[in-house]
Amino acid sequence: MKILCLHGAGSSGVLLEEQMANFRRELDPSFELVFVDGPFESERGPGVPEYRTGPFFSHTQGYSPVHIAQAIDYLEDLLEDEGPFDGIFGFSQGAALTLSYFYKQQAAANPLRVKFACLFSAAMPCSPDAGMGDSIISRLRSMEYDITDRAKGNGENLTMAEQEFVRVLQQTVVDAAIHDPHFPWTNMDIYRYGERDDIPCVMYPSLLAQKIQIPTIHVWGQNDFRYMIKMAELARSICDESMVKTVLHTGWHDIPKRQTEIKAVLRTIDWAMTQCPG
Numbered sequence: 001m002k003i004l005c006l007h008g009a010g011s012s013g014v015l016l017e018e019q020m021a022n023f024r025r026e027l028d029p030s031f032e033l034v035f036v037d038g039p040f041e042s043e044r045g046p047g048v049p050e051y052r053t054g055p056f057f058s059h060t061q062g063y064s065p066v067h068i069a070q071a072i073d074y075l076e077d078l079l080e081d082e083g084p085f086d087g088i089f090g091f092s093q094g095a096a097l098t099l100s101y102f103y104k105q106q107a108a109a110n111p112l113r114v115k116f117a118c119l120f121s122a123a124m125p126c127s128p129d130a131g132m133g134d135s136i137i138s139r140l141r142s143m144e145y146d147i148t149d150r151a152k153g154n155g156e157n158l159t160m161a162e163q164e165f166v167r168v169l170q171q172t173v174v175d176a177a178i179h180d181p182h183f184p185w186t187n188m189d190i191y192r193y194g195e196r197d198d199i200p201c202v203m204y205p206s207l208l209a210q211k212i213q214i215p216t217i218h219v220w221g222q223n224d225f226r227y228m229i230k231m232a233e234l235a236r237s238i239c240d241e242s243m244v245k246t247v248l249h250t251g252w253h254d255i256p257k258r259q260t261e262i263k264a265v266l267r268t269i270d271w272a273m274t275q276c277p278g
Helices: 013-019 021-026 065-082 093-107 134-142 160-179 226-237 259-274
Strands: 002-006 032-036 040-042 056-058 087-091 116-120 216-221 244-249
Touching (some): 002 013, 002 065, 021 259, 032 065, 065 093, 087 093, 093 116, 116 259, 216 259
Parallel strands (some): 002 032, 002 087, 116 216
């Protein structure tokens, strides 16, 4: 069982391997975990201890559709060149990228190169499709709507779809930008004044033509920051309910450490593998 392991933003394959030390000890010896570095050197990421020295890497240079498409292309090449792989273990940014890859392949009716994914503390899933949410984004830009201004409430001049868009962003990336200076996506003015092609296209159910059909396991810490939990919940919501399992653990933005919690994840991995044909 060969698994590709994708780290979070501003981290590395080595750091993820250390994060997963307890988890790996409980894995069946038949699992071969392949840890890789993202293709772009970056600053230290959220949650990476100050005593850790780099280099640090990210899977994407940004979160615009062009940057997400670039990251997906790199992931596709990695899966082909280093594979075949049975699954992906993704952490934070690595988990979000995995979902972006799944959705792009599924929407284009292209084959997937893995059978399942286990996603730890998934960050904000974004689309390579610049048209996703275009009418909403365009109208908010025409109004110069400040999505960070909660005093506006639901926005009396906004449609229900626009209110949902603002609410999703406020509960996730807006809160993250306020509370964590290391969070890699902090320029909220981009939605008012930035170039249209530079604006991240977030993925949530009402914007998607279909939900992701591949078996996915979503794992996050109950003590994580609220905005990160919201991102993980959002990532789960874009996957088909019949193909999803969720495991909560007592930690924060990390891999489960307690044996009972690790074993709960391993049981869901067994489930995911039974859903795979062949």
